[in-house]
Amino acid sequence: MMRSFLTLLAACAFWAIPATAQQDSGPLRLEITEGVIEPMPFAVPDLVAETARAGEFASRIASVIAADLSGTGLFREIPAQAHIGRITSFDSPVQFADWRAINAQALVTGAVRLDDAGRLVVRFRIHDVFAGQELGRGQQLVGEQDGWRRIAHKVADQVYSRITGEGGYFDSRVVFVSESGPKDRRAKRLAIMDYDGANLSYLTDASTIVLAPRFSPTGDRVLYTSYETGFPRIYLLDVADVGRRVLPTMDGTMSFAPRFSPDGRTVLYSLTQGGNTDLYTMDIASGQSTRLTAAPSIETAPSYSPDGSRIVFESDRSGSPQLYIMEARGGEARRISFGQGRYGTPVWSPRGDMVAFTKQSKGRFHIGVMRTDGSEERLLTASFLDEGPTWAPNGRVIMFTRETRGERGESRLYTVDITGRNLRQVATSGGASDPSWGPLQE
Known part of the structure; x- marks a missing residue:
């Protein structure tokens, strides 16, 4: 009855942002107060499919990440049809000017592939668009194919935590009548x-x-x-x-x-x-x-x-x-x-x-x-x-x-x-x- 549990690997740094660069530009941060909050515009392009069979998960994972963040009321997704930039390679530098042009403040990029055992391998990064830099370090998650939603929730939790400074809640369950x-x-x-x-x-x-x-x-x-x-x-x-x-x-x-x-x-x-x-x-x-x-x-x-x-x-x-x-x-x-x-x-x-x-x-x-x-x-x-x-x-x-x-x-x-x-x-x-x-x- 239960889905296969996700295996969360240790966070791996694709590259680290120097502390001085973060201090000079100021980190992207959403302050949560009791007043009315203008939702932060963000973009989540479809993940880059790095193997042929991974294509079916590229848009589904991105869609759940976007739904999680938008559902908080703290974030506003910029729809794909408004995107100017295209992410075609996870390892290529981000063209931040394209994302600034559509007023995206946060950008989530990722890639997905299937390993030799048929498991999903998802890499992702969170970017501060106006500072033109990565927010924190990239991470990698590995899980069974039927656990793709959990992977998406875990990515969304990381985005939420890094931007708000609070713990996430998307990778959780509810028991009810x-x-x-x-x-x-x-x-x-x-x-x-x-x-x-x-x-x-x-x-x-x-x-x-x-x-x-x-x-x-x-x-x-x-x-x-x-x-x-x-x-x-x-x-x-x-x-x-x-x-x-x-x-x-x-x-x-x-x-x-x-x-x-x-x-x-x-x-x-x-x-x-x-x-x-x-x-x-x-x-x-x-x-x-x-x-x-x-x-x-x-x-x-x-x-x-x-x-x-x-x-x-x-x-x-x-x-x-x-x-x-x-x-x-x-x-x-x-x-x-x-x-x-x-x-x-x-x-x-x-x-x-x-x-x-x-x-x-x-x-x-x-x-x-x-x-x-x-x-x-x-x-x-x-x-x-x-x-x-x-x-x-x-x-x-x-x-x-x-x-x-x-x-x-x-x-x-x-x-x-x-x-x-x-x-x-x-x-x-x-x-x-x-x-x-x-x-x-x-």
Whole structure:
């Protein structure tokens, strides 16, 4: 079921730009602020096909690179029909005047060939057009032919990182609930895809209700909630072989809303027993559980901080659902949400500086972010129903579920930048909900 994993070779320098040259002209850099950003014009000509059979990949790889960068809202592709210059040899000097003439600020050039084993070999360079020089060093990637999209995503990650100074997120996957059928009889099953909706595959069938899948920190396992036994129980699934097992809990209890600890060894979850819902942790290896809260209120939707020292969660202990933070071992919790409305589904940013959440206020649902002390709350979306945020690996973009109104309403996945810009629907073949964005792939 799984595609062949890409082999990423060590970066190889085709030539190095002297440090003094970079300092004299100033490096190409896109500053990301909270204001409106004029997208940076860039060009990605088709890769140079260096062997006959590589021709079919030359334009496809360039197309995915361009789509990744354009999809951020930070870059604007200059279409091929506007190109004056032509890249016919990867090793020939770039005629920068041709690219300046069409106002390209960044240029990505590359070449692709098939080696003796039939693997794709892709070389690429990133150029600062107005400085007339290469940005950093060229790199080479090698992978199986069916992994060509991963190669393209990795190139785009490098371009994004070198120009913005931030980590990329294109070579990543999302696990989610795929939905089909009418609203009152909706079939749901776990599915996994590339971040842009490509390479879809299914992890479960539609024989039972499944909810809230969550990736492990290494992306090789998934936690999710299933009603297979009649009660909500937490399952652990191996992505590679789709093997799964139920996590042990006491009879008569309901367990749900699971998340991995940053080291992947512990599950943080909610458990309902005797009408009371509290937070627990479970050691995955031993199955040993520890209770973290013991309040008459409902505690749910917990999420670890990136260093594993604290937990943010949802509780109605103050009379309505609000967000709280406490030490990972339990203890006194501190409320961080104080705006009007109801708050839920908090998730800590991979950067550690923000918490994303769902907010319901005045008949509308929002995806928002705030600092971990509750300050600087900012609502990024508003609709009939937005919920369930999940962070991109670099902490710059949030994916969430949006459901439309009415009997024919359906759920779809959307992304939005943490500044509230660039709202985009993710391409899925049908209804989709409950996304969990995995880490960058190795």
